[in-house]
Amino acid sequence: MTKEPSERFDVLVIGGGPAGMAAAACATENRRRVGIIDDNPDLGGQIWRGASANPGSPAANWVARVRDAGVRVRCGLRVLHQPEPGVLLAEGPRGPCLLTYEDLVLATGGRERFLPFSGWTLPNVMGAGGLQALVKSGLPISDKRIVIAGSGPLLFAVAAYLRRQGADIPILCEQASWNSIARFGASLFTQPGKLAQAVSLKRELLGVPFAANSWPVAAEGHGKLSSVVISRSGKLERFECDYLACGFHLLPNTELPALLGCQIQHSCVWVDDLQQTSVPHIFCAGEPTGVGGLELSLMEGQIAGLAASGTLSRAKKLFNKRDKLRKFARVLERTFALRPELRRLPFPETMICRCEDVNYRSLAEHTSWRAAKLYTRCGMGPCQGRICGPVTEFLFRWRPDSVRPPVFPAFCESLAALPNPAPTRSELTGAQL
Amino acid sequence: MSEQIALSVNGKIISVPSGATVAVAVMLADEACRTSISGEPRGPLCGMGICFECRAVIDDNPHSRTCQIVCQAGMKVRTHD
Numbered sequence: 001m002t003k004e005p006s007e008r009f010d011v012l013v014i015g016g017g018p019a020g021m022a023a024a025a026c027a028t029e030n031r032r033r034v035g036i037i038d039d040n041p042d043l044g045g046q047i048w049r050g051a052s053a054n055p056g057s058p059a060a061n062w063v064a065r066v067r068d069a070g071v072r073v074r075c076g077l078r079v080l081h082q083p084e085p086g087v088l089l090a091e092g093p094r095g096p097c098l099l100t101y102e103d104l105v106l107a108t109g110g111r112e113r114f115l116p117f118s119g120w121t122l123p124n125v126m127g128a129g130g131l132q133a134l135v136k137s138g139l140p141i142s143d144k145r146i147v148i149a150g151s152g153p154l155l156f157a158v159a160a161y162l163r164r165q166g167a168d169i170p171i172l173c174e175q176a177s178w179n180s181i182a183r184f185g186a187s188l189f190t191q192p193g194k195l196a197q198a199v200s201l202k203r204e205l206l207g208v209p210f211a212a213n214s215w216p217v218a219a220e221g222h223g224k225l226s227s228v229v230i231s232r233s234g235k236l237e238r239f240e241c242d243y244l245a246c247g248f249h250l251l252p253n254t255e256l257p258a259l260l261g262c263q264i265q266h267s268c269v270w271v272d273d274l275q276q277t278s279v280p281h282i283f284c285a286g287e288p289t290g291v292g293g294l295e296l297s298l299m300e301g302q303i304a305g306l307a308a309s310g311t312l313s314r315a316k317k318l319f320n321k322r323d324k325l326r327k328f329a330r331v332l333e334r335t336f337a338l339r340p341e342l343r344r345l346p347f348p349e350t351m352i353c354r355c356e357d358v359n360y361r362s363l364a365e366h367t368s369w370r371a372a373k374l375y376t377r378c379g380m381g382p383c384q385g386r387i388c389g390p391v392t393e394f395l396f397r398w399r400p401d402s403v404r405p406p407v408f409p410a411f412c413e414s415l416a417a418l419p420n421p422a423p424t425r426s427e428l429t430g431a432q433l
Numbered sequence: 434m435s436e437q438i439a440l441s442v443n444g445k446i447i448s449v450p451s452g453a454t455v456a457v458a459v460m461l462a463d464e465a466c467r468t469s470i471s472g473e474p475r476g477p478l479c480g481m482g483i484c485f486e487c488r489a490v491i492d493d494n495p496h497s498r499t500c501q502i503v504c505q506a507g508m509k510v511r512t513h514d
Contacts, residue, residue: 039482041454041503046481050452076501078482111483123465123476133480134500138453139460223474224465253483354478354486357471382485382496387478409485409496 004097012101017045019286020107022301028069030309035072050136081405096414103308110287112247117345119219128158128245142166144242149173152249160204173214184335258403275304292329353388355381369398440508455499
């Protein structure tokens with residue numbers, strides 16, 4: 001089998017979702033050597049997973065734009081480390097490779113926030129976006145009963161999608177209050193595009209019972225999910241179901257930006273007007289700079305791509321549109337802020353760290369993320385705290401530590417491929433605390 | 434995703450639409466993906482390669498994230514390792 005080729009780029013984009021594709025397509029305007037790498041099997045990111053197969057869709061148009069612009073696309077590749085400035089170590093199906101860049105655009109996207117409750121580790125309890133991704137990847141759900149719960153506008157989009165695929169949705173639960181949702185609805189009138197989406201979603205969701213002030217308190221079943229208990233405006237109700245699609249809004253993926261030394265502010269990557277991070281020549285676009293959805297990601301991606309290729313005047317023309325979309329992002333954050341009652345959902349024996357099976361009881365006696373890691377191995381498994389880190393931040397108000405390489409679990413062979421595998425003195429000292 | 438392809442999950446032959454990920458095949462086989470450290474069955478959670486709950490052995494490659502790998506005809510998948 002041939003090895004994963006190492007390559008040199010003028011502009012390298014990490015992440016092939018909307019922000020990354022927009023950045024890459026715009027970066028080619030100055031005819032520079034542009035590449036995109038992505039961990040997923042195809043371009044499109046999570047929101048457009050599988051959508052590029054529909055001709056004429058925005059997803060298909062962006063994929064075509066990227067390909068026509070001559071962008072080099074490599075999927076199934078994930079970044080592990082930056083052994084020296086301007087060089088990334090990545091791992092693909094055929095092993096490790098080195099990717100060299102002049103300018104870098106980080107479009108690492110977002111992920112769902114998960115919160116622990118009794119039974120949340122049972123098979124068939126999934127993220128809302130998680131279940132949608134599996135259905136887009138071929139899972140048939142016709143006539144399956146699916147409870148949707150959590151928080152955020154993604155729940156509505158997922159409900160509409162699952163229903164189109166033939167699922168029966170007995171209830172859609174949002175933890176936010178009716179008041180917050182009403183204010184959110186009113187704010188849509190300042191964003192005509194979003195309002196149109198909301199109206200069309202509402203039409204699709206006619207007949208799906210919607211409950212605000214509601215959240216899952218227990219998932220039940222032997223070996224896999226069979227029912228969910230919901231707290232619905234203070235009363236408990238049980239729903240038999242095949243799947244629970246549950247996510248509490250989205251979180252920015254900031255691990256790689258943090259590893260590269262980009263300043264993180266309020267859990268998001270700090271960027272200037274041109275989407276440049278605190279590290280020169282490293283740009284960031286989309287959810288990592290603050291969760292704001294598709295339109296904002298596309299706008300930030302275009303600005304980052306134009307800025308990275310030195311086309312500043314065209315980038316500046318997009319500032320106004322972007323800033324307006326950012327206001328909407330702030331409304332989202334306020335509307336779907338987590339209610340404190342959710343901190344009381346886990347029982348002492350409820351697992352918090354799913355990789356290392358660390359339960360609530362063993363974590364509650366610690367006072368920091370670092371102490372919890374040292375004594376319980378919480379956050380030390382393959383997900384590297386991507387799931388339980390935000391959970392403990394919410395439950396215990398622990399702050400995550402610095403990110404260390406490799407930023408994803410890697411094969412030893414990949415680490416051996418480093419140009420200089422010997423750790424520096426400071427890395428060694430750091431490892432000993 | 435019209436054409437069907439066949440692969441095996443724990444020795445069971447499973448047919449999936451071409452383009453489906455291995456996680457889908459495992460779910461269609463009614464199997465969990467892995468057994469946790471304390472012995473719980475676990476299946477996919479995030480569906481996007483971040484949580485590592487959907488790990489299984491694919492063609493003798495351990496710790497493969499089944500949600501990020503597309504099924505190939507004749508693949509052999511083993512769960513609960």
